Amino acid sequence: xxxxxxxxxxxxxxxxxxxxxxxxxxxxxxxxxxxxxxxxxxxxxxxxxxxxxxxxxxxxxxxxxxxxxxxxxxxxxxxxxxxxxxxxxxxxxxxxxxxxxxxxxxxxxxxxxxxxxxxxxxxxxxxxxxxxxxxxxxxxxxxxxxxxxxxxxxxxxxxxxxxxxxxxxxxxxxxxxxxxxxxxxxxxxxxxxxxxxxxxxxxxxxxxxxxxxxxxxxxx
Amino acid sequence: xxxxxxxxxxxxxxxxxxxxxxxxxxxxxxxxxxxxxxxxxxxxxxxxxxxxxxxxxxxxxxxxxxxxxxxxxxxxxxxxxxxxxxxxxxxxxxxxxxxxxxxxxxxxxxxxxxxxxxxxxxxxxxxxxxxxxxxxxxxxxxxxxxxxxxxxxxxxxxxxxxxxxxxxxxxxxxxxxxxxxxxxxxxxxxxxxxxxxxxxxxxxxxxxxxxxxxxxxxxxxxxxxxxxxxxxxxxxxxxxxxxxxxxxxxxxxxxxxxxxxxxxxxxxxxxxxxxxxxxxxxxxxxxxxxxxxxxxxxxxxxxxxxxxx
Numbered sequence: 001x002x003x004x005x006x007x008x009x010x011x012x013x014x015x016x017x018x019x020x021x022x023x024x025x026x027x028x029x030x031x032x033x034x035x036x037x038x039x040x041x042x043x044x045x046x047x048x049x050x051x052x053x054x055x056x057x058x059x060x061x062x063x064x065x066x067x068x069x070x071x072x073x074x075x076x077x078x079x080x081x082x083x084x085x086x087x088x089x090x091x092x093x094x095x096x097x098x099x100x101x102x103x104x105x106x107x108x109x110x111x112x113x114x115x116x117x118x119x120x121x122x123x124x125x126x127x128x129x130x131x132x133x134x135x136x137x138x139x140x141x142x143x144x145x146x147x148x149x150x151x152x153x154x155x156x157x158x159x160x161x162x163x164x165x166x167x168x169x170x171x172x173x174x175x176x177x178x179x180x181x182x183x184x185x186x187x188x189x190x191x192x193x194x195x196x197x198x199x200x201x202x203x204x205x206x207x208x209x210x211x212x213x214x215x216x217x218x219x220x
Numbered sequence: 221x222x223x224x225x226x227x228x229x230x231x232x233x234x235x236x237x238x239x240x241x242x243x244x245x246x247x248x249x250x251x252x253x254x255x256x257x258x259x260x261x262x263x264x265x266x267x268x269x270x271x272x273x274x275x276x277x278x279x280x281x282x283x284x285x286x287x288x289x290x291x292x293x294x295x296x297x298x299x300x301x302x303x304x305x306x307x308x309x310x311x312x313x314x315x316x317x318x319x320x321x322x323x324x325x326x327x328x329x330x331x332x333x334x335x336x337x338x339x340x341x342x343x344x345x346x347x348x349x350x351x352x353x354x355x356x357x358x359x360x361x362x363x364x365x366x367x368x369x370x371x372x373x374x375x376x377x378x379x380x381x382x383x384x385x386x387x388x389x390x391x392x393x394x395x396x397x398x399x400x401x402x403x404x405x406x407x408x409x410x411x412x413x414x415x416x417x418x419x420x421x422x423x424x425x426x427x428x429x430x431x432x433x434x435x436x437x438x439x440x441x442x443x444x445x446x447x448x449x450x451x452x453x454x455x456x457x458x459x460x461x462x463x464x465x466x467x468x469x470x471x472x473x474x475x476x477x478x479x480x481x482x483x484x485x486x487x488x489x490x491x492x493x494x495x496x497x498x499x500x501x502x503x504x505x506x507x508x509x510x511x512x513x514x515x516x517x518x519x520x521x522x523x524x525x526x527x528x529x
Binding site: 048050071074075076077078079080081082088090092101102104105106107108109110149150 | 226228229230232233236430431433434435436437438439440441442444
């Protein structure tokens with residue numbers, strides 16, 4: 001489903017990715033790991049079209065993403081659910097409106113939006129809190145709202161960049177459990193994390209990067 | 221179930237963006253009021269000039285109708301001939317009324333006006349010719365009056381045509397120049413309104429930067445991110461235009477009594493022309509359009525910069 005073919009990314013003064021080739025199958029769950037600056041975030045940025053590869057090809061569903069430009073970028077991103085380290089919730093609106101945002105963008109009927117938002121909040125254990133402002137939630141709860149927003153439109157691919165970076169071990173395991181649950185219902189899940197102790201317990205492929213090079217987890 | 225036709229969800233989002241941006245304006249009443257007032261003041265000035273010119277043109281039109289020619293005939297043209305000429309000229313479509321003046325009457329009137337009646341009595345020969353007094357059609361323009369003057373000079377028996385079209389040409393030129401000035405001031409002021417609104421929209425983008433970034437990250441297009449901004453511009457602009465219309469109405473309420481007294485003194489049975497309801501609606505629409513244009517261009521510049529990191 002996702003195919004990095006000899007991808008390199010060079011920023012002004014350093015190589016963020018060097019000659020990375022890796023394939024991620026549909027429905028698979030993989031972890032991206034490595035020290036900070038190893039290239040985890042760069043891989044995700046290339047995948048989300050926040051940056052373009054300096055050389056090599058990135059294929060998603062068989063299409064070279066280099067051909068996706070302009071207004072089609074937004075449409076492409078709608079196939080993904082994204083979870084950020086700092087969750088990036090909007091504090092000027094309710095939890096419901098935060099989670100509903102991807103559905104509004106995709107153009108769902110208000111009735112369907114209500115149903116789906118409640119279903120997503122139910123999955124992350126926050127049903128009944130939808131009218132509250134996310135600012136009143138704890139860090140772990142805020143991240144769960146972020147996950148609800150990422151999955152509410154039932155994306156094919158779920159991408160998370162250090163989703164447990166700001167959480168204590170107990171909450172982190174809980175969050176990883178949620179990702180595992182989405183993987184089990186068929187979603188392709190890619191989680192960047194440097195928490196090796198946590199991710200090695202979950203028995204999924206671990207793709208390891210070091211200074212922009214792939215040093216482990218190439219084959220599945 | 222699920223996703224709906226693009227047009228339906230697009231209309232839905234328009235409705236939502238429209239109401240949300242209106243609520244945001246109302247949530248900041250002082251800020252919104254000041255912005256709208258600034259736009260209103262900017263739009264009021266050209267509107268006042270425009271309405272003022274409408275009134276000047278009405279007055280000028282009335283003055284123009286009082287124009288008349290005096291045709292001084294050659295010395296050997298008799299009064300009978302003059303009367304025949306008068307009757308003939310009156311058949312022309314661009315002439316309303318022609319009156320033959322006896323040279324003796326003219327001399328008597330001159331003597332009376334100047335106060336040298338004794339001196340005039342002592343004259344052996346009347347130096348004045350018979351003459352025709354001619355009122356042109358009221359709807360003639362300055363250039364048509366000039367044409368008429370040329371035609372009259374060419375008539376046989378006419379020595380001289382006395383008619384000063386120059387002051388009318390000057391008045392016309394002054395009005396034309398003022399119209400251009402109004403147009404120019406109008407364009408400048410609308411541009412000013414666009415800039416004022418553009419700054420407001422820019423502040424709105426700054427305040428909503430995180431929202432715009434998140435929208436883009438999760439697959440919202442520029443159109444989706446821009447829509448609330450466009451509505452914010454439309455609302456502030458329309459409200460500004462309406463404020464401008466109210467300001468102009470207040471100003472005219474203040475000015476119209478002395479202006480109507482002035483008309484009265486000129487013998488004109490005219491009411492002072494204000495903006496009227498259509499004018500107020502146009503001003504509101506101009507404000508709204510300025511708001512849209514400014515939001516569109518500001519969003520175009522600043523949304524590019526709000527690329528997600």
